Amino acid sequence: xxxxxxxxxxxxxxxxxxxxxxxxxxxxxxxxxxxxxxxxxxxxxxxxxxxxxxxxxxxxxxxxxxxxxxxxxxxxxxxxxxxxxxxxxxxxxxxxxxxxxxxxxxxxxxxxxxxxxxxxxxxxxxxxxxxxxxxxxxxxxxxxxxxxxxxxxxxxxxxxxxxxxxxxxxxxxxxxxxxxxxxxxxxxxxxxxxxxxxxxxxxxxxxxxxxxxxxxxxxxxxxxxxxxxxxxxxxxxxxxxxxxxxxxxxxxxxxxxxxxxxxx
Amino acid sequence: xxxxxxxxxxxxxxxxxxxxxxxxxxxxxxxxxxxxxxxxxxxxxxxxxxxxxxxxxxxxxxxxxxxxxxxxxxxxxxxxxxxxxxxxxxxxxxxxxxxxxxxxxxxxxxxxxxxxxxxxxxxxxxxxxxxxxxxxxxxxxxxxxxxxxxxxxxxxxxxxxxxxxxxxxxxxxxxxxxxxxxxxxxxxxxxxxxxxxxxxxxxxxxxxxxxxxxxxxxxxxxxxxxxxxxxxxxxxxxxxxxxxxxxxxxxxxxxxxxxxxxxxxxxxxxxxxxxxxxxxxxxxxxxxxxxxx
Numbered sequence: 006x007x008x009x010x011x012x013x014x015x016x017x018x019x020x021x022x023x024x025x026x027x028x029x030x031x032x033x034x035x036x037x038x039x040x041x042x043x044x045x046x047x048x049x050x051x052x053x054x055x056x057x058x059x060x061x062x063x064x065x066x067x068x069x070x071x072x073x074x075x076x077x078x079x080x081x082x083x084x085x086x087x088x089x090x091x092x093x094x095x096x097x098x099x100x101x102x103x104x105x106x107x108x109x110x111x112x113x114x115x116x117x118x119x120x121x122x123x124x125x126x127x128x129x130x131x132x133x134x135x136x137x138x139x140x141x142x143x144x145x146x147x148x149x150x151x152x153x154x155x156x157x158x159x160x161x162x163x164x165x166x167x168x169x170x171x172x173x174x175x176x177x178x179x180x181x182x183x184x185x186x187x188x189x190x191x192x193x194x195x196x197x198x199x200x201x202x203x204x205x206x207x208x209x210x211x212x213x214x215x216x217x218x219x220x221x222x223x224x225x226x227x228x229x230x231x232x233x234x235x236x237x238x239x240x241x242x243x244x245x246x247x248x249x250x251x252x253x254x255x256x257x258x259x260x261x262x263x264x265x266x267x268x269x
Numbered sequence: 270x271x272x273x274x275x276x277x278x279x280x281x282x283x284x285x286x287x288x289x290x291x292x293x294x295x296x297x298x299x300x301x302x303x304x305x306x307x308x309x310x311x312x313x314x315x316x317x318x319x320x321x322x323x324x325x326x327x328x329x330x331x332x333x334x335x336x337x338x339x340x341x342x343x344x345x346x347x348x349x350x351x352x353x354x355x356x357x358x359x360x361x362x363x364x365x366x367x368x369x370x371x372x373x374x375x376x377x378x379x380x381x382x383x384x385x386x387x388x389x390x391x392x393x394x395x396x397x398x399x400x401x402x403x404x405x406x407x408x409x410x411x412x413x414x415x416x417x418x419x420x421x422x423x424x425x426x427x428x429x430x431x432x433x434x435x436x437x438x439x440x441x442x443x444x445x446x447x448x449x450x451x452x453x454x455x456x457x458x459x460x461x462x463x464x465x466x467x468x469x470x471x472x473x474x475x476x477x478x479x480x481x482x483x484x485x486x487x488x489x490x491x492x493x494x495x496x497x498x499x500x501x502x503x504x505x506x507x508x509x510x511x512x513x514x515x516x517x518x519x520x521x522x523x524x525x526x527x528x529x530x531x532x533x534x535x536x537x538x539x540x541x542x543x544x545x546x547x548x549x550x551x552x553x554x555x556x557x558x559x560x561x562x
Contacts, residue, residue: 058443059442079442079447080442080443081441081442081443081444081445081446081447081448082445082447084442084443084444084445084446085445087443089443091440091443096437096439096440097440097443098437098440099432099433099436099437099440100436100437101432101436102429102432102433102436106429106432109426109429110429110430110433110441110444110446111444113426113444113445114444114445115444115445116445118425118426118427118429118430118446119425119426119427120421120422120425120426120427121425121426122421122424122425123424123425123426123428123429124424
């Protein structure tokens with residue numbers, strides 16, 4: 006469960022460059038729900054994700070993940086509750102470590118890390134099994150360095166990493182944006198499978214309206230640091246990309262000039 | 270060519286500096302933290318051990334105290350960098366400079382002699398083996414223990430967290446790793462090993478000197494780079510063995526250069542020779558890559 010209560014985030018407070026990135030956002034996401042987030046550049050998508058992940062601390066308001074108040078917790082202190090896949094495949098994993106070492110890191114996310122060998126025979130077997138489920142042939146390359154993998158392969162491994170230890174929420178940060186269309190589709194299918202199999206509470210930020218409507222149970226649109234659209238259920242089922250654009254125009258009374266919003 | 274004694278002397282010195290090389294490897298390669306503190310923590314280890322031994326403390330305890338002092342020095346550098354965001358290189362230079370004064374305070378004078386004092390090696394001298402062999406053998410055993418300990422650590426969950434911190438801090442934090450704590454831990458560990466090298470240097474050479482630290486970082490780095498040139502990037506254990514082999518080869522190369530009359534080098538040319546060797550070791554892999562591509 007995620008509960009954001011009156012979240013305000015202001016960057017560069019008191020300077021000429023002061024920018025209010027989030028203006029009193031309220032958002033409750035039920036357990037096991039899959040929410041997609043869209044919005045143009047500068048709408049506050051990344052800030053919203055950062056507030057949940059811990060990279061950005063809210064200036065005002067309260068952030069609850071599960072039953073824990075994480076408002077003032079650092080990224081590492083709340084990592085046990087939050088699994089995350091980054092937009093840049095290079096950010097989500099360690100290029101200089103092997104595939105199995107990356108998995109070993111993720112398997113202890115948010116837990117104490119002791120002096121036991123990171124890769125015992127039982128863990129190796131578990132990691133192999135989980136990687137072979139991807140059907141990418143990576144199970145035979147477990148000792149290969151992560152930076153030998155393609156961007157798509159790295160994202161696939163990142164997804165596996167995000168599910169190796171328990172968490173309250175899964176954050177997906179435009180995680181297919183850096184991939185070619187074929188690989189992006191593969192990663193989205195994989196995401197869908199992982200999320201429904203594990204009934205994860207998921208928040209996916211995406212650049213694509215198509216993706217936002219095709220996946221998940223609920224779609225919200227951010228603009229200027231506020232939630233301007235929040236649809237789910239039947240009203241969402243009938244929604245088309247064109248409707249989204251029309252709605253967007255109507256609610257803001259502005260013309261849409263951001264091409265990035267129209268991709269897909 | 271080298272005499273037997275000169276050869277084994279070089280091996281012994283190489284083994285002593287293997288601790289420095291492993292420490293430098295931890296800071297530079299694992300944590301990606303260019304740490305010059307070692308130029309101060311090496312003589313600090315020597316000073317602490319020498320002073321404690323001269324007042325009658327057990328030399329093993331003296332070496333342990335030297336490691337603690339080195340660890341503290343590393344913690345200061347980490348503190349300056351993590352807490353006050355001072356650039357890593359500069360933070361370590363500040364600690365290094367400060368340690369020069371600290372070392373003089375610890376010793377009370379520029380150098381302390383350990384001529385007749387009992388050292389960690391004393392019990393092994395009476396066993397029939399010649400001293401020239403006992404010394405490298407003794408230090409060698411300690412080096413093997415250190416290599417195995419550091420290797421097992423770096424392949425544990427805790428060590429993996431440290432490697433991840435150096436490789437990708439953003440990802441590490443997302444995995445719940447407190448990267449600030451890792452910098453503290455890594456620099457403390459690194460400088461404790463370097464100080465142990467200093468303590469062994471004092472005991473094998475019979476003195477501690479406040480100037481003994483000058484260029485320690487370059488020597489350590491030279492060993493790491495020679496090791497990498499020889500073994501490549503093929504796992505932690507080979508990298509650590511590379512540090513040890515690199516350190517020994519470096520000392521032998523220096524010894525050969527200095528004792529080859531045709532070159533006409535003097536002991537005072539040591540730093541120049543070192544700099545040239547490190548530069549060559551740095552350039553060689555690049556030239557090789559250039560040739561193959």
